[in-house]
Amino acid sequence: MIRYLVLYWTFFKQRIKVLMEYRVNFLIGASSTLFVQAASILSIWVVMRQVPTLNGWAMAEIWLVYGLLMLSKSINHMFADNLWTLGWDYVRTGNFDRLLVRPIDPLFHLLADRFCHDGIGHFVTGLILVVVSLVQLNVVVTPLKVIYMIITVVSGGAIFIALNLITGVSGFWVMDSTPVIRVVFEMHEFAKFPLSIYPKAISAVLTFLIPYGLASFYPASYVLGRDVPPTLALATPVVAALLVFISYRVWLFGLRHYSSTGS
Amino acid sequence: MSVIQTENLTKIFRVPQKDAGVRGAVKALFQPRYKDVTAVDGVTFSVEKGEVVGYIGLNGAGKSTTIKMLTGILVPSSGQVRVLGRDPHRERVANARQIGVVFGQRTQLWWDLALIESLNTIAKIYEMDPQRYDQLLEQFVDLLDLKDLLKVPVRNMSLGQKMRAELAATLIHEPEVVYLDEPTIGLDLIVKERMRAFIKQQNRETGTTVVLTTHDLGDIEELCQRVIIIDEGKLIYDGPLSAIKERFGKYRQITFEMARDLDGVDLPAGAEIVTQDGRSLVLRFDRTQTTASRVAAAVMEQFNVVDFSLAEPDLSMIVKQIYQGALHPEAV
Ligand SMILES: Nc1ncnc2c1ncn2[C@@H]1O[C@H](COP(=O)(O)OP(=O)(O)OP(=O)(O)O)[C@@H](O)[C@H]1O
Ligand SMILES: [Mg+2]
Numbered sequence: 347m348i349r350y351l352v353l354y355w356t357f358f359k360q361r362i363k364v365l366m367e368y369r370v371n372f373l374i375g376a377s378s379t380l381f382v383q384a385a386s387i388l389s390i391w392v393v394m395r396q397v398p399t400l401n402g403w404a405m406a407e408i409w410l411v412y413g414l415l416m417l418s419k420s421i422n423h424m425f426a427d428n429l430w431t432l433g434w435d436y437v438r439t440g441n442f443d444r445l446l447v448r449p450i451d452p453l454f455h456l457l458a459d460r461f462c463h464d465g466i467g468h469f470v471t472g473l474i475l476v477v478v479s480l481v482q483l484n485v486v487v488t489p490l491k492v493i494y495m496i497i498t499v500v501s502g503g504a505i506f507i508a509l510n511l512i513t514g515v516s517g518f519w520v521m522d523s524t525p526v527i528r529v530v531f532e533m534h535e536f537a538k539f540p541l542s543i544y545p546k547a548i549s550a551v552l553t554f555l556i557p558y559g560l561a562s563f564y565p566a567s568y569v570l571g572r573d574v575p576p577t578l579a580l581a582t583p584v585v586a587a588l589l590v591f592i593s594y595r596v597w598l599f600g601l602r603h604y605s606s607t608g609s
Numbered sequence: 610m611s612v613i614q615t616e617n618l619t620k621i622f623r624v625p626q627k628d629a630g631v632r633g634a635v636k637a638l639f640q641p642r643y644k645d646v647t648a649v650d651g652v653t654f655s656v657e658k659g660e661v662v663g664y665i666g667l668n669g670a671g672k673s674t675t676i677k678m679l680t681g682i683l684v685p686s687s688g689q690v691r692v693l694g695r696d697p698h699r700e701r702v703a704n705a706r707q708i709g710v711v712f713g714q715r716t717q718l719w720w721d722l723a724l725i726e727s728l729n730t731i732a733k734i735y736e737m738d739p740q741r742y743d744q745l746l747e748q749f750v751d752l753l754d755l756k757d758l759l760k761v762p763v764r765n766m767s768l769g770q771k772m773r774a775e776l777a778a779t780l781i782h783e784p785e786v787v788y789l790d791e792p793t794i795g796l797d798l799i800v801k802e803r804m805r806a807f808i809k810q811q812n813r814e815t816g817t818t819v820v821l822t823t824h825d826l827g828d829i830e831e832l833c834q835r836v837i838i839i840d841e842g843k844l845i846y847d848g849p850l851s852a853i854k855e856r857f858g859k860y861r862q863i864t865f866e867m868a869r870d871l872d873g874v875d876l877p878a879g880a881e882i883v884t885q886d887g888r889s890l891v892l893r894f895d896r897t898q899t900t901a902s903r904v905a906a907a908v909m910e911q912f913n914v915v916d917f918s919l920a921e922p923d924l925s926m927i928v929k930q931i932y933q934g935a936l937h938p939e940a941v
Binding site: 349357363367446448450602605 | 622677680681682683684701702703705706708710712715717719721722726730733734735736762
């Protein structure tokens with residue numbers, strides 16, 4: 347465990363050095379995510395100014411749902427963005443071979459190969475939204491609530507990563523796995539808003555099948571003292587652990603079917 | 610105990626079949642058809658500690674596929690492979706600690722990082738003792754002439770520079786077994802010499818076991834006492850290099866360019882035609898029976914020769930003869 351933390355740090359430092367080599371790219375990447383985020387938040391703000399509440403949710407409350415999801419997503423974005431490129435950059439080119447002859451876990455190697463700084467912009471945006479929301483709503487922030495939210499965000503990040511891993515493993519077969527990952531990943535757009543505004547089927551999918559809701563709507567409701575089943579609000583870490591386990595099995599399955607390239 | 614042991618090692622790839630054109634591609638999408646390609650077919654051999662083995666064969670013979678099974682990258686379709694007593698796929702991490710791999714066409718270095726950064730990272734990955742690392746680094750920089758390259762990112766290196774860097778990165782953690790898949794491909798003679806000397810030195814001083822694939826006879830002659838030859842996935846020869854050379858080294862090849870197209874040609878005893886194509890004629894003769902000058906004189910007497918050249922038997926020539934069945938007693 348400690349060995350892997352040290353190694354991550356080593357990879358991380360190298361990655362920063364590479365980013366500094368391409369300073370312009372770095373600045374463009376970091377600032378463009380901030381712009382994109384700002385734009386999407388602005389559009390919600392414009393809409394919400396017209397309709398003061400959405401199915402009983404005020405704008406400030408929606409920021410909490412949105413912000414928590416954003417934080418979880420940013421963890422995935424920072425630490426597991428390389429899953430998107432598994433098929434195209436690693437399997438298609440045979441570069442994956444390189445990871446397989448090193449004395450470290452190939453999944454760890456894949457993730458650690460590229461820390462993605464674009465995620466930092468998401469993290470900052472998410473954090474601002476959560477803080478703004480809690481302040482505006484005068485929520486009494488107890489240490490317990492802080493711990494609860496940290497656990498939720500980390501678990502939410504794990505849910506994002508596990509789902510991307512399950513779909514990303516398709517890269518061992520289809521070369522460009524991006525569309526496959528996207529199908530599931532884009533479902534998180536729904537989870538940016540309270541699930542109660544959607545038809546039953548959609549909210550059920552986002553709770554039980556592709557459970558991004560467990561990283562946003564349920565914990566936000568819980569923190570705000572709204573009426574949700576507490577089992578769902580507390581289920582996030584359990585579901586995350588389960589999904590991580592399943593996704594790792596799927597990964598191992600894909601790994602056994604890796605067939606390298608001809609040269 | 611042998612360092613490497615394989616038994617009936619086999620790899621079958623399922624390759625999707627596509628007809629040409631867009632129509633073929635669409636058809637393949639809805640009605641995928643597969644063909645089984647047996648890349649490695651029941652190969653059995655073992656390698657002892659400290660050996661340098663040349664693993665040779667024509668393009669597509671199955672060399673790289675074998676190496677990938679030995680390194681744990683690919684899972685065999687059937688058969689057994691053991692490296693230092695381990696199953697390289699199942700115990701990949703433990704196996705990876707003891708091995709080093711060069712794939713001639715690829716790099717294991719970080720594309721955008723200065724060489725020294727890559728090497729430092731590798732030292733961390735293999736948990737090297739810092740003192741030992743510094744010592745080896747100094748030695749490698751000297752032997753492979755890397756001094757001016759340490760600060761250069763791999764993406765800015767020439768092929769020869771990259772391969773020298775690659776070799777250092779592969780051997781710095783003192784692996785017990787090293788697999789080199791065409792390490793000298795595309796290199797000039799001087800770099801080749803340097804790489805060979807380095808591999809030789811590592812093998813001699815640390816007893817590193819080396820498995821080497823190449824299409825260059827020079828590599829084999831310089832480094833290997835033993836060769837394994839495979840053809841279409843099957844092992845067709847495993848033995849000392851000297852035995853092959855003795856057997857085939859007695860042949861020399863002469864190529865003639867004629868002024869006119871030729872029809873028949875009379876040859877002295879011990880010489881025979883290898884190929885005859887319009888104005889060019891390739892002959893092979895047995896040195897124990899005749900000489901180059903005698904063969905050349907005989908041909909020149911009959912034809913107007915524009916140019917001719919004498920070739921040492923190179924590995925591809927030997928290998929070609931072996932493929933054509935020259936090892937079977939009835940064919941000799
Ligand atoms: N990943 C793969 N998928 C499908 N077929 C493959 C794959 N890798 C190799 N093959 C096939 O297996 C056979 C052996 O290939 P291999 O790369 O082992 O040959 P090689 O001896 O290394 O040849 P070369 O000298 O050209 O490098 C070839 O017919 C090749 O097309
Ligand atoms: Mg090859």
